Amino acid sequence: xxxxxxxxxxxxxxxxxxxxxxxxxxxxxxxxxxxxxxxxxxxxxxxxxxxxxxxxxxxxxxxxxxxxxxxxxxxxxxxxxxxxxxxxxxxxxxxxxxxxxxxxxxxxxxxxxxxxxxxxxxxxxxxxxxxxxxxxxxxxxxxxxxxxxxxxxxxxxxxxxxxxxxxxxxxxxxxxxxxxxxxxxxxxxxxxxxxxx
Amino acid sequence: xxxxxxxxxxxxxxxxxxxxxxxxxxxxxxxxxxxxxxxxxxxxxxxxxxxxxxxxxxxxxxxxxxxxxxxxxxxxxxxxxxxxxxxxxxxxxxxxxxxxxxxxxxxxxxxxxxxxxxxxxxxxxxxxxxxxxxxxxxxxxxxxxxxxxxxxxxxxxxxxxxxxxxxxxxxxxxxxxxxxxxxxxxxxxxxxxxxxxxxxxxxxxxxxxxxxxxxxxxxxxxxxxxxxxxxxxxxxxxxxxxxxxxxxxxxxxxxxxxxxxxxxxxxxxxxxxxxxxxxxxxxxxxxxxxxxxxxxxxxxxxxxxxxxxxxxxxxxxxxxxxxxxxxxxxxxxxxxxxxxxxxxxxxxxxxxxxxxxxxxxxxxxxxxxxxxxxxxxxxxxxxxxxxxxxxxxxxxxxxxxxxxxxxxxxxxxxxxxxxxxxxxxxxxxxxxxxxxxxxxxxxxxxxxxxxxxxxxxxxxxxxxxxxxxxxxxxxxxxxxxxxxxxxxxxxxxxxxxxxxxxxxxxxxxxxxxxxxxxxxxxxxxxxxxxxxxxxxxxxxxxxxxxxxxxx
Amino acid sequence: xxxxxxxxxxxxxxxxxxxxxxxxxxxxxxxxxxxxxxxxxxxxxxxxxxxxxxxxxxxxxxxxxxxxxxxxxxxxxxxxxxxxxxxxxxxxxxxxxxxxxxxxxxxxxxxxxxxxxxxxxxxxxx
Numbered sequence: 001x002x003x004x005x006x007x008x009x010x011x012x013x014x015x016x017x018x019x020x021x022x023x024x025x026x027x028x029x030x031x032x033x034x035x036x037x038x039x040x041x042x043x044x045x046x047x048x049x050x051x052x053x054x055x056x057x058x059x060x061x062x063x064x065x066x067x068x069x070x071x072x073x074x075x076x077x078x079x080x081x082x083x084x085x086x087x088x089x090x091x092x093x094x095x096x097x098x099x100x101x102x103x104x105x106x107x108x109x110x111x112x113x114x115x116x117x118x119x120x121x122x123x124x125x126x127x128x129x130x131x132x133x134x135x136x137x138x139x140x141x142x143x144x145x146x147x148x149x150x151x152x153x154x155x156x157x158x159x160x161x162x163x164x165x166x167x168x169x170x171x172x173x174x175x176x177x178x179x180x181x182x183x184x185x186x187x188x189x190x191x192x193x194x195x196x197x
Numbered sequence: 198x199x200x201x202x203x204x205x206x207x208x209x210x211x212x213x214x215x216x217x218x219x220x221x222x223x224x225x226x227x228x229x230x231x232x233x234x235x236x237x238x239x240x241x242x243x244x245x246x247x248x249x250x251x252x253x254x255x256x257x258x259x260x261x262x263x264x265x266x267x268x269x270x271x272x273x274x275x276x277x278x279x280x281x282x283x284x285x286x287x288x289x290x291x292x293x294x295x296x297x298x299x300x301x302x303x304x305x306x307x308x309x310x311x312x313x314x315x316x317x318x319x320x321x322x323x324x325x326x327x328x329x330x331x332x333x334x335x336x337x338x339x340x341x342x343x344x345x346x347x348x349x350x351x352x353x354x355x356x357x358x359x360x361x362x363x364x365x366x367x368x369x370x371x372x373x374x375x376x377x378x379x380x381x382x383x384x385x386x387x388x389x390x391x392x393x394x395x396x397x398x399x400x401x402x403x404x405x406x407x408x409x410x411x412x413x414x415x416x417x418x419x420x421x422x423x424x425x426x427x428x429x430x431x432x433x434x435x436x437x438x439x440x441x442x443x444x445x446x447x448x449x450x451x452x453x454x455x456x457x458x459x460x461x462x463x464x465x466x467x468x469x470x471x472x473x474x475x476x477x478x479x480x481x482x483x484x485x486x487x488x489x490x491x492x493x494x495x496x497x498x499x500x501x502x503x504x505x506x507x508x509x510x511x512x513x514x515x516x517x518x519x520x521x522x523x524x525x526x527x528x529x530x531x532x533x534x535x536x537x538x539x540x541x542x543x544x545x546x547x548x549x550x551x552x553x554x555x556x557x558x559x560x561x562x563x564x565x566x567x568x569x570x571x572x573x574x575x576x577x578x579x580x581x582x583x584x585x586x587x588x589x590x591x592x593x594x595x596x597x598x599x600x601x602x603x604x605x606x607x608x609x610x611x612x613x614x615x616x617x618x619x620x621x622x623x624x625x626x627x628x629x630x631x632x633x634x635x636x637x638x639x640x641x642x643x644x645x646x647x648x649x650x651x652x653x654x655x656x657x658x659x660x661x662x663x664x665x666x667x668x669x670x671x672x673x674x675x676x677x678x679x680x681x682x683x684x685x686x687x688x689x690x691x692x693x694x695x696x697x698x699x700x701x702x703x704x705x706x707x708x709x710x711x712x713x714x715x716x717x718x719x720x721x722x723x724x725x726x727x728x729x730x731x732x733x734x735x736x737x738x739x740x741x742x743x744x745x746x747x748x
Numbered sequence: 749x750x751x752x753x754x755x756x757x758x759x760x761x762x763x764x765x766x767x768x769x770x771x772x773x774x775x776x777x778x779x780x781x782x783x784x785x786x787x788x789x790x791x792x793x794x795x796x797x798x799x800x801x802x803x804x805x806x807x808x809x810x811x812x813x814x815x816x817x818x819x820x821x822x823x824x825x826x827x828x829x830x831x832x833x834x835x836x837x838x839x840x841x842x843x844x845x846x847x848x849x850x851x852x853x854x855x856x857x858x859x860x861x862x863x864x865x866x867x868x869x870x871x872x873x874x
Contacts, residue, residue: 086436110235110318112358116435119355124470140219140236147354159227170218172211174204176351178475187204191479192349224764226808244811246836249767278848294766542845549848597847615832616840624835626842674831 026165032132033142033164034152041154043080043101059103062087069095082134085113089120096127104150106135115148122149122180139163143171147179147196173197198259198567199344199489201309208351209306212313216240217299224296239319239357241312242298246619251290251298252315253305257325257343257367258286258570262561265568267308269553275301280553282538282546284610284659285364286324286570287315291617313351318359320350320431324366326374327571330490331579333527335369337394339386341486342423343367345478349424356431360438361446363431364403376572376686378402378411379662381448382430384423395419400430400460401452404656408692409449412457414464420483422468424476429468433460493565493580498530515590517641518601523586530583534564535603536576536593541637542630545611546574548598555596563589572659573610573647575603606646606713607633610659614652614669615676621652623669623676624702631706636713643713645726649684662686664728665709666693678705682712682739683731694736697744708743715742755817755829758785759797760836761810769836770810772800778810782826782837787818 026038033039045059052058052068059080060068072079080101081092089096096102102121104114114133121127132152133145139160142153155161163169175183175194183194201209216236223233241252253268260268268288272280275297276290283289293301305311315322323343330338346365350356356363368375369386377383383399396418402411418426434448437455452460524533536556538546548556560568560578563585569577581589593599602608609632612618614625629650636643649663653670660666666681677699684693700708713727715738720730731739759772770778771785779785788794794815801813817829828834835841843849 085440109232110358111440112318112356113436113440115355115358116432119432138232141358144352144354144357159222162227168218170215172208172215172352174208174211175354176208176348177353179354188202189204189482189485191475191477191482193204224808226806230805230811244762244767247767247769247839248762272848278850279846292766296765543847544842544845547847551848615835616842622832624841630842630845671831674829676831 026161031154031156032152033155038155038161038165043103045082045103057100059101062092065092065095083114083117085111085117089117089125093125096121096125099127099129101130101132101152102127103132103134103154106133106137106141109136109138109141115144118145118148118150119180139169142169143196147175147181147183149180171196198261198340199256199486205309206306209309209311209313212240212311212352213299213302213306216302220295220299235317235358238317239314240298240302241315242293242295243316244619245291245617246615246621247617248292249295249298250617251293251301251312252283253288253290253310253312254315254322255287255310255570256347257323257329257340258327258572259340260560260568260570261308262557262566262568264308264310265553265557265560267304267310269550269557271301271304272550272553279547279549281613282548282570282574282576284572284574284612284657285322286327286572287322288570289613291613316362318361318363319357320353320359320363320365322364323347323350324364324375324380324572326368326370327569327577328374328524328533328579329369330492331526331531331533332370333525334372336386336388337369338487338490339367339369339375339384341483341490342384342386342396342420344486344489345423345483346427349427349476353431356435359431359435360440361443363434363448365427371688373686373688373690374571376659376662376690378688378690379404379408379659379686380411382427383411389417389419393419396423398426398430401449401457402690403447403449404659404661405447406444406654407450407453408656408661409453410690410692411449412452412460414457414461421478421480422472423478425472425474426464426468428476429464429471432467433463437463492528493567495528495531495580496582497528498583514599514601515587518590518599519586521601521605522603523581526580528580532581532583532586534578534581534586534589535571536578536598537600537602537608538575538598539602539608539633540597540600541602541607542634544626545609545629548576552596552598555592556598559589559592573608575608602640604645604647605640606636606643606648607640609633609648609650610663611650612652612658614650614658618652618657620655621669622654622671623652623678625650625652625658625667625669628667628669628678628702628705631703632709635706635710639713642723643717643727644723645728646713647685648709659686660684661692662690663693664731665712667705667709670699672699676702678702680705680708680712680743682736683728685728689728696736696740711742712739715739756820756826757788757794757797757815757817758782758826759788759801759813760816760833761801761805761813764808764811772797772804772813776800778804782818785826787820787826788815 030038030040032041043059044053044056048064057078059082078100081099082103084105131150133150134154137153137155173196186193186195219236222228243250277292281289323346325339325343329340363381365382366375366377366380367384379402385397389395398415399411400414438451439445522535526532563581564578565580609629611625611629615621616624648665649658649660650667651658651660660668662684666684668679670677679699680696681693685691716727763770773779773784774786788797804810816833818826
């Protein structure tokens with residue numbers, strides 16, 4: 001005889017019990033962590049086959065951008081770009097200044113290519129607009145993402161949302177290397193050591 | 198050796214606090230195992246076959262006596278009384294409880310140690326020649342650069358989620374004791390044409406499923422450009438290394454697939470962009486780190502004093518130990534001592550807490566408070582006065598670590614294998630034990646012979662670069678062993694070649710003995726070591742001895 | 749895989765707290781050692797075991813649960829089919845030769861107050 005299995009959650013793992021009773025909540029549709037709060041996304045990420053919205057700020061894939069680029073020249077509403085890991089920047093370098101936001105996707109949290117892409121977007125191409133991390137964004141990566149130039153984060157992972165709302169990202173604030181963002185040098189070895197405060 | 202300042206100490210404290218938080222969240226269920234795994238790996242915590250395993254970083258294999266005593270203490274209090282020294286100069290504990298890990302890390306932090314980045318898809322422990330700072334063979338001590346790389350690579354935000362692990366080794370001698378040609382990046386410190394110090398940079402070496410020797414992509418990198426060049430290399434790898442297949446994700450595959458020249462060109466392009474930026478090494482900073490590695494206050498012996506150590510009454514065992522286990526030191530009157538962690542029939546690389554404490558005492562008393570860990574799973578006392586060799590030897594005899602077999606056939610390198618490791622297909626430790634017992638009485642006669650044993654294709658035992666390499670596999674549900682010959686991890690780097698069909702657990706011991714017998718029969722003279730003889734003879738006579746129908 | 753008798757399965761995992769090898773027993777408790785391990789003999793029972801494993805992994809009791817095929821002797825004794833699983837069950841085969849090995853972990857010292865991040869470094873003891 002097998003042990004009783006009544007009441008098993010067949011999708012074990014989907015709803016993880018959490019001992020933390022979060023009294024601070026943000027609306028579920030406020031997914032963008034920006035400026036210390038969760039905000040609703042003003043951007044529409046347009047699927048490749050869908051029509052472009054007239055009046056909403058729209059994020060396009062690189063493929064879509066290359067098709068639509070010339071036609072969008074006169075568009076008033078802001079346009080953004082979403083890149084998958086591994087997509088090259090070379091053929092759109094000249095266009096970057098036109099984007100108000102560039103979103104880099106982390107389809108798996110272990111895929112770290114976008115950390116280098118972000119670094120190049122900021123450091124090599126001098127992009128000054130909003131750089132957003134989307135996809136599988138977890139609390140332990142956010143401090144690293146900030147350092148390579150991300151300003152906003154699309155976060156749906158519940159424990160990460162709680163950690164952000166409660167201001168308890170466990171991070172190490174001392175750094176052994178300069179990063180893309182400007183950080184004050186600390187202590188000895190000003191050429192190498194930084195702090196994020 | 199490097200000493201932490203306030204910044205370093207605070208960094209490690211924050212890291213411990215961060216990991217303590219991560220463990221708590223894991224235990225509470227706020228992190229799944231999938232989410233926790235890369236985080237715990239970045240703190241050196243594996244889940245093995247029977248228990249967790251904590252891998253503690255020993256930067257470039259250098260330890261003080263205080264640190265060694267702390268490792269002994271942790272073995273006693275949190276583990277099962279022993280530790281294992283690894284093929285990357287680190288230390289492993291095999292039985293820690295998850296809840297104890299933050300406390301263990303806090304204790305390590307007290308002595309300037311940690312387990313940061315000893316695992317995971319990030320830049321791992323930078324290893325170095327275990328005779329660095331003591332041998333006359335080097336142009337300069339390579340360890341300051343290893344320390345600089347260690348710091349720059351710690352929690353590097355861009356390189357924390359690489360396609361795969363990344364291993365760096367540094368050497369400064371022509372004789373390569375750091376195996377730089379089988380590392381992801383190997384650095385050879387040398388004198389440049391302008392008289393300054395710089396590096397030959399080798400990229401794309403590695404063992405495992407697809408063993409490859411590194412390619413030299415730059416011959417003359419000035420020391421000031423070290424970090425910017427590494428950053429460019431890692432950036433190219435992070436962007437373009439394969440992520441579709443775990444066994445094709447190392448940088449060696451990328452270099453192999455696009456070609457060394459094309460790879461070097463991509464690195465060069467990015468490096469030229471950043472070389473004069475924030476990572477350019479100021480000369481006074483290099484000097485500052487150098488100062489931590491200044492030679493200790495050697496006492497030169499009086500002129501005319503004998504270079505030979507006083508031996509007192511004739512003692513064949515002691516004299517044998519001097520021949521085998523000591524190495525010439527750059528300072529007249531001193532020697533480098535190898536402590537073999539390979540007692541005949543013992544478990545390679547293991548040391549009890551009591552042995553660690555005793556080695557710490559010897560180091561403090563006789564080696565200017567310094568011990569090294571070698572990638573061949575032994576320890577080294579780097580600076581022993583000749584007059585103290587007797588006391589050191591006696592101290593080692595007392596703790597059972599005086600086997601005079603450094604570099605001999607019983608000085609076997611073996612990964613933990615299936616006895617410990619969840620990745621393994623076969624056990625490796627018992628094979629090492631049986632071979633050691635079988636050949637111990639002839640080890641001096643046999644001479645220099647490096648046997649390296651891995652329990653699976655991941656090659657943590659470095660079998661591809663063994664003079665004799667053994668790879669454990671699973672065949673029809675049982676342990677089975679392939680035999681390889683002719684590898685080397687030194688400056689004459691070569692990948693060992695498989696001999697033919699494999700052997701069972703008893704058969705492999707017989708096979709190794711047959712190889713040794715063949716060598717003894719065919720060598721020109723006792724001065725022709727196994728590897729040279731194999732190079733001269735080729736594999737044919739060995740294969741014949743192994744596979745010809747039994748008489 | 750045995751060609752003669754059909755093999756049966758038990759559910760194994762590593763305990764989250766200490767990584768120890770454990771098996772699911774008849775009462776739904778994770779125990780060290782095979783005695784009392786609950787056995788699956790049919791595909792339905794196998795699926796139920798796997799669900800149980802996933803559930804307990806989600807409840808953070810164990811990690812990485814999986815099924816192990818067993819040979820069953822006439823007296824009901826179980827032996828893992830795969831060599832690897834036999835080694836995993838038995839513990840490292842070489843512990844008798846490990847220098848300094850002690851089976852039981854001695855009592856821990858009192859919990860020490862952890863240095864608070866941000867405090868100045870104390871002068872090192874000599």
